[in-house]
Amino acid sequence: MNLVEGPAGRRLLAVAAAGLAAAGVASLAPMQGTASSHREAPLISDTPKLDNTDLYAFVSPDAPKAVTVIANWQPFEEPNGGPNFYPFATETAHDINIDNNGDAVADIVYRWTFRTSRQNLKTFLYNTGPVTSSVDPDLNVRQRYTLQRITSHSTTTLLKDAVVAPSFTGKASMPNYAHLADEAVTPFAKGTAKSFAGQADDPFFADLRVFDLLYGGDxxxxxxxxxKGYNVNTIALQVPKQDLALNNNSAANPVVGIWSTTSRAGASMRSGGASSLQQVSRLGNPLVNEAVIPLSAKNQFNAAKPADDAKFLPHVLRPELPTLMQAIYKIPAPTTPRDDLVEVFLTGVCKACGPVKADLNSQRLNRDVKAAKFKPSEQLRLNMKVAPAAEPKRLGVVGGDLAGFPNGRRLTDDVLDITVQAAEGILLPDPPDAVATLGDGVDANDHAFRSTFPYVALPNMESVNQS
Structure with missing residues (x-):
């Protein structure tokens, strides 16, 4: 695979980010939605427990033969939101979907399903004393999960009754929460893979006043x-690259597409089986349903399969953000239709895919993919052959760092700055000088990320109004 590097590579990656940027922040006027697909659609805003907030995928920096995927649910968890706090939804499929042949259909589904038990129904308390372990008798509300790997050929149970890290109820209740989080890191497949489920600090960082007429109009x-200060429910998975790759060959087939979904029991749940589940939330690249999809189609996008994404093509061809930027900040909007964005947003970048003549992160780069069966669709695409950066750059591909967004997404990638600047053509020929100054002034998370799996920071304990 010939990855473009140097100045040409940086220009390519700017265009790549521009595609996702234009798609992701295409209507930044006041609207229903905040953050990276936090509360992005009317129906899912009413059921936050089912809401995918963010998706991350990257080659594991401390285990470069493996890939880590992190998916978050339930936005804006105030740390002191008791007495029920924030359990994962039950009777619900929390899925991470993998498409390794580019046909817009999941070839592999990793599915987490949760169950809740209560030790003492005579108290209102989440815990009745200091909790020192996942089986501490003082931990009243407990969750466990089953993890399955689903393909068209079989369903394999990878974990059963694995421990969920509880919500952090405070230092008096949980004096060593780091230990509780470590207990929830569960190895499987003879130690070659790991799973985690539990609460964490929300890793997304941004000034969301972008929705107030693009930061106040001035x-x-x-x-x-x-x-800052809010938590989320996190699911993290680390597996060897070959477990995700087409034909289990990550050297020949290094590109995978990833998206997370939430599906809940429908009216026919009593009949059992996957057909009785109704998809209610979907997340690939950040900010897509948040802003590119108009209000009339937001619920439809959350329920749609990637194979049906052609219906959303007009919103990619003519993104709204550059028009708004031109009206408010007098920055000239690029000419439409944006055929280059179609390639980046729906196909991944490759020389055979469209006008951006470089190879980066399309499944068509996989040796064993049949081009005739390739179908454009919205996914977070990761080229597993790109090694982790020794010094990651927060602007990812816009900053010349091929290991960052939109080639996957790391926790440290500043996706809002990337999308705003790149959508306005920061690396296109002769961009207006003002483009380079665009940003939200928030360049990093307020907490350092952990250096080992599951990488996310421990959950916040202080009230948001004090943090």
Missing amino acids: LSEVGQDSL
Whole structure:
């Protein structure tokens, strides 16, 4: 595979980010939605427990033969939101979907399903004393899960009754929460893979006043991390690259497409089986349903399969953000239709895919993919052959770092700055000088990420209004 590097590579990656940027922040006027697909559609806003908030995928920096995928649910968890706090939804499929042959259909589904038990029904308390382990008798509300790997050929149970890290109820209740989180890291497949489920600090960082007429109409509203202090429910998976690759050959077939979904029991749940589940939330690249999809289609997108994404093509061809930027900040909008964005957003980047003549992260780069069966669709695409960066750059591909967004997404990638700047053509020929100054003034998460799996920071304990 010939990955473009140097100045040409940076220009390519800017275009790649522009595709996702234009798609991701295409209507930044006041609207229903905040953050990276936090509360992005009317129906899912009413059921936050089922809401996918973010998806990350990257080659594991401390285990480069493996890939880590992190998916988050339930936005804006205030740490002191008791007495029920924030359990994962039950009777619900939390799925990470993998498409390794580019036909817009999941070839592999990793599915987490949760169950809840309560030790003492005579108390309102989440815990009745200091909790020192997942089986501590003082932990009243407990969750466990089953993890399955589903393909068209078989369903394999990878874990059963695995421990979920509880919500962090405070230092008095959980004096060593790091230990509880470590207990929830569960190895499987003879130790070659790991799973985690539990609460974590929300890793997304951004000033969400972008929705107030693009930071107040004069960029006066920047520099405030709107997610600071909030938690999310996190599922993390680390598996060897070959487990995801087409024909289990990550050297010949290194590109995979990834998206997460939430599906809940429908009216026919009593009949059992996957056909009785109704998909209610979907997330690939950040900010897509948040902003590119109009209000009339947001619920439809959450329920749609990637194979049906052609219906959303007009919103990619004519993104709204550049028009808004031109009207508010007098930055000229690029000419439409944006055929280059179609390649980046729906196919991944490759020389055979469209006008961006470089190879980066399309499944068509996989040796064993049949081009005739390739179908454009919205996915977070990761080229597993790109090694982790020794010094990751927060602007990812816009900054010349091939290991960052939109080639997958790392926890440290500043996706809002990438999308805004790249959508306005930061690396296109002769962009207006103002483009390079665009950003939200929030360049990193307020907590350092952990250096080992599951990488996310431990959950916040202080009230948001004090953090």
